[in-house]
Amino acid sequence: MAEKEKNTTDFGADPSNFVNRELSWLEFNYRVLSEARDKSLPLFERLKFLSITASNLDEFYMVRVASLKDMVHAKYMKQDIAGMTAQEQLDAISIKTHQLVELQYSTYIRSLVPSLRQNGLRIIMEHEDLTKEEAACADSYFQTNVYPVLTPMAFDSSRPFPLIRNKTLNIAALLKKKNGDGELEFAMVQVPSVLPRIVELPRETMEDGTEQRVVILLEEIIERNMPSLFLNYDIVASHPFRIMRNADLSIDEEEAVDLLEEIQKQLKKRQWGEAIRLEIESNVDKRLLKILKKELSISSQDIFRIPGPLDLTFLMKMYGLEGFEAFKAPKYIPQPVPALMNEDDIFTNIRKGDILLHHPYQSFDPVVDFVRSAARDPEVLAIKQTLYRVSGNSPIIAALAEAAENGKQVSVLVELKARFDEENNINWAKMLEKAGCHVIYGLVGLKTHSKITLAVRMEEDGIRRYVHLGTGNYNDSTAKLYTDCGILTCDPQIGEDATAVFNMLSGYSEPKAWNKLSVAPLWLRNRFLRMIRRETAHAKEGRRGHIMAKMNSLCDKEIIKALYEASCAGVEIELVIRGICCLRAGVPGLSEHIHVRSIVGNFLEHSRIFYFLNDGSPEVYMGSADWMPRNLDRRVEILFPVEDEALKEQVIHILKIELEDNVKAHILQPDGTYEKEDKRGKVLINSQEQFCLEAVQRVKEYRGEDDPAVTRIFKPIESGNI
Secondary structure, three states: OHHHHHHHHOHHHOHHHEOOHHHHHHHHHHHHHHHHOOOOOOHHHHHHHHHHHHHHHHHHHHHHHHHHHHHHHOOOOOOOOOOOOHHHHHHHHHHHHHHHHHHHHHHHHHHHHHHHHHOOEEEEOOHHHOOHHHHHHHHHHHHHHHHHHOOOEEEEOOEOOOOOOOOOEEEEEEEEEOOOOOOEEEEEEEOOOOOOOEEEEEEEEOOOOOEEEEEEEHHHHHHHOHHHOOOOEEEEEEEEEEEEEOOOOOOOOOOOOOHHHHHHHHHHHHOOOOEEEEEEEOOOOHHHHHHHHHHHOOOHHHEEEEOOOOOHHHHHHHHOOOOOHHHOOOOOOOEOOHHHOOOOOHHHHHHHOOEEEEEOOEOOHHHHHHHHHHHHOOOEEEEEEEEOOOOOOOHHHHHHHHHHHOOOEEEEEEOOOOOOOHHHHHHHHHHHHHHOOEEEOOOOOOEEOOOEEEEEEEEOOEEEEEEEEEOOOOOOOHHHOEEEEEEEEOOHHHHHHHHHHHHHHHHOOOOOOOOOOEEEOOOHHHHHHHHHHHHHHHHHOOOOOEEEEEEOOEOOHHHHHHHHHHHHHOOEEEEEEOOOEOEOOOOOOOOOOEEEEEEOOOOEEOOOEEEEOOOOOOEEEEEOOOEOHHHHHOEEEEEEEOOOHHHHHHHHHHHHHHHHOOOOEEEEOOOOOEEEOOOOOOOOOOHHHHHHHHHHHHHHHHHOOOOHHHHHHHHHHHOOOO
16 A cells, blocks of 8 residues: 555656657557558558558658757757657657558558459559550650659759758659760659649450559659650669658747748748658669768668658549449448427527537538528627638638628637648638638737637627537538537527637637636646546545546646546546557556547547546536647637536447447557457447447437438448448
8 A cells, every 4th residue: 555655646757657759649650550451441441541641650750750850959858758858759769660661561562552453453563564555655644744844953063952842752863974984963853743643544454354444653654754854864773752851830929020921931941941751762772872861961760761652642542533432431421410400590599408519420511500600690790710720612711701791790810820731721811801800810829729619699688699619620621531529509608708718819818717618728737637636536535436538649747647646546537549648558556447548440539528427426528628738738728518418418428439449449558559459259339330320310310200311321331331
């Protein structure tokens, strides 16, 4: 007992109690890769997952690895929560990432390419494999479509080494002058991103009379035709390569006179940041590699020799090829929300009671309809909204612009610092300003990540405030792919809080107290800690303590310490964490009552839900924040309660089904690895599939009949194919 007491006081002092954030993220990408390796999935779905691992890795390097390299350059020696310096993290990341890339290409070359060929799609891996007819077709395509677009670039004493943009695919070559002295020269050509990377060649007729589709990548066609780009030279060697640059924006917001202008400047610099990763063909000529290594100032551990096509994100385009629907999961159609399936307008329906939304199982249309109805309703006086990431052709932006044109007061906070969406958001901000909206560009030093919309309406009995609060972005495109929750309410206290949020964002006024919302960065951390410690106190008093929580990431040291203390007191803690988890689960004397699972499925798990037993009076919350320092300390986030008893039961049900998932869930082991649950002898539960079924079933029950539209959606799901 004395030993246990000792542990509870110094959880944070021992780095071995924590997992490094970056290595935990790499574990997550391995879980995504395991879906690409799962032969029980439809073939083209496996292509999609492999593509996702590649785009994930790109962003990881451009931001997280870049940030660590900045720390090393600045001689920053402080250790992370797992006791690792920046350089130690980079060394460990390099080893783990090289292993990951090896597994990616083993999956692609040994499993996916042969399977695709068996099922009617031949991918030509190298241009030397082209038949005579295919070669003629590829050469003709080059002369007609590709050659006019290319710009070959040489490198010599009079011409400096070409500027190579971030993430572009290029072909480097060593040249020797025909009838010259044998001296080698370096040249390169960029593979144009304006042309399709996947080029389809004439179909091949097989011996059994069936036709096989044939595709080749654009860089192979260009490499085959390099001699026509350098007519007076012999090509000694040519190899595709690609570099990743530091894309982490460094903006001094205190000094920036105009944040929008400063971000626009920084975006241009992103293309030319420090080279932090080089991908090149595995059989690269040593002389050519030496030139690239020197000119790009890149270290050996950041060079990845690739035994196949570079940049596997092209597989998402491959997934989009028509004619292979049999090898893809049937598309699920988001269902209508029964509470809104009537003739009443959305405001009347919200007055009947709070409405829970569960995307993408239920449609995102009610959120769009809420903003659009507010824009057109003559009784609505004002609309206020925060925007973090929106779609390319956003109906919500269009509705806000329409509202301003209709003479309503429209205030929109557009977060310019939303990573990799900065340019998109700058364009939207300018468009909204032109339409007459009052646009706020976020707060200095903070990202506004909260998801809230307020519509102020004049009614017979006075002003009424309608509010939408969500866990995900106001993006109608990603709402079909990300799992998120939201609530539509006209609760007067939440309406008051919503007004206070927008006053805080536009006028820097901090409310003295909140009715029901908890807002970061000033109030949310302590709210979470109080609720965790309340469960701990109950457990110490011999009562049951129970916490269930679902989020994207968990890496906040103070929260983890509080969870360890709760576990040691006997609180049962069940966590669903998609990505980073710096907590160690199931460790005796530390976390034996903590269970962590990660669900990687057809949809991206994105909702944040929190349940606290509270001595038999359960409290349920949803919000925009993960348990990460950046969310709790450096962002504007909102946590909101689910109080309606029927809705509360629905949200608890969501948590319970995810905790029972034994198909897509990976269970965190005490050593930091993840393993799939042993399914032998168990009823299979795929939580995402279950929620699809339930959404369809609710619509069926509401309609009271077997509607043909419902049956069409329902049957493929029942067969387990979603």
